[in-house]
Amino acid sequence: MTEVTVSPAATVPQLSAVTRVLNELPDLLAFADPESPLYWNRGDRGCVGVGEVLRLSFAGADRFVAASRAWREIAAAASIDDPVGMPGSGLVAFGTFAFADESQAESVLIVPRLLIHRHRGTAWVTEVTVTGGPSGAPAAGAAALAAGPDFGSAPQLASARSAADVLPAQRVLDATAWAGVEFRPADVSDGPGARGGSAIEAYLAGVREATDRVVAGELEKVVLSRQIAGDLRAGQDLRIPLLRLSERYLDCWTFAVDNLIGASPETLVRSTSGAVSARVLAGTRGRHSEDPVRDRAARDELLRSAKEQHEHDFAVQSVVSALAPHVSELRTSDAPFALQLPNVWHLATDLGAALGAEATALELVDALHPTAAVAGTPTADAVAMIAELEPFDRGRYSGAVGWIDAAGDGEWVIALRCAQVEGVGAPAAEGATAAPARLVVATAGGGIVEGSDPQHELGETVSKFRPITEAFGAV
């Protein structure tokens, strides 16, 4: 093999990012693409991306490390004009990463052309242009640069009289035009890897087998999941489920990245200006909002359950030991607390720490993924058992979704309570005459330990699907 030396300038795309304050608070979703929105929101902080100037694609066991390396190079080569200096201002990439090393699903980092941000009472917009580097050629690592029509253009924001001048036209949301998606247990017709017969029976059999193997001492905990699928009519506005999720799940991160849409309550890791935090969840009870007495009893039973506390400890310990080498002053909330979401109660522990040696948010994700909350304990045995017992590729479900900025800061959550929507333009089924529907596949699971009851676990997945079935539903 001949060795070729390539100068970094020739392989790394050169980006220019210009950020400017907006004088008015934008209605974020009005700017999002109805068919493929890019969105990240929690409470009164959020952003929406418009267009795409860069897409980097990764796969395999080193997907997080390769993405972090590629992003470090891109950020170092970028020209950034950012008078705002807030988390998420300046140059930012959004990502969604597969759960399994062997997954067929693509893990991506995406840099939008425009990023419109709201942070409580302030707002800003960032415009990114590609000013140099390879076009369409493989970039750093396994990355590929997809240069759009914006390639080589100069940022307009730098010379615009008002930042609002560069914003695209707004599109009003019409919730009345939404045709609800009806979900069914995913089966063999819903894609490669799905097994025929009753998907629910298969799930219950998996839970029974996993419980037996825990009792036999093979491992302590394994998280098993199942899938449901539905058809989204062509031309439907995906901002509607996003709006519903962000209005209902205020304590969650509502996200849409590369058609992975959901509202996750679980912070894998947040790293900003040297402060690191995480929220660990494990232990779940369905809510009974219609009956406050029963609802409180479910919460109290969760808080008192030795089984759930034990399961929760696994999850906290897995995060503590993964994070410890990268941080100092690691502390956790004293005892697990009950986190109240519209669909479930969770046992929750918050962690805080100071970032030790310099590490990007993606490097922290690499250290943490997969936690016991989505894989089990010990990790390697649990991951192997998931591959054996789950009859499908999890794709990006229970992987990581979030953003990273040029300083390596970012917010990454575990991709839970979410659905993958097929891309626009997927081929129509044979013999179809109407415009093709888009398949929506949601996944949810729970931790199986000694004493787990299959019907109870099934009920728990129903509660965990609620954010998605309701957000995509008719009302």
Ligand SMILES: C=C(O[C@@H]1C=C(C(=O)O)C=C[C@H]1O)C(=O)O
């Ligand atoms: C696996 C999921 O959730 C995880 C599993 C939980 C549990 O087993 O109690 C709770 C929260 C999450 O960490 C899911 O939502 O699909």
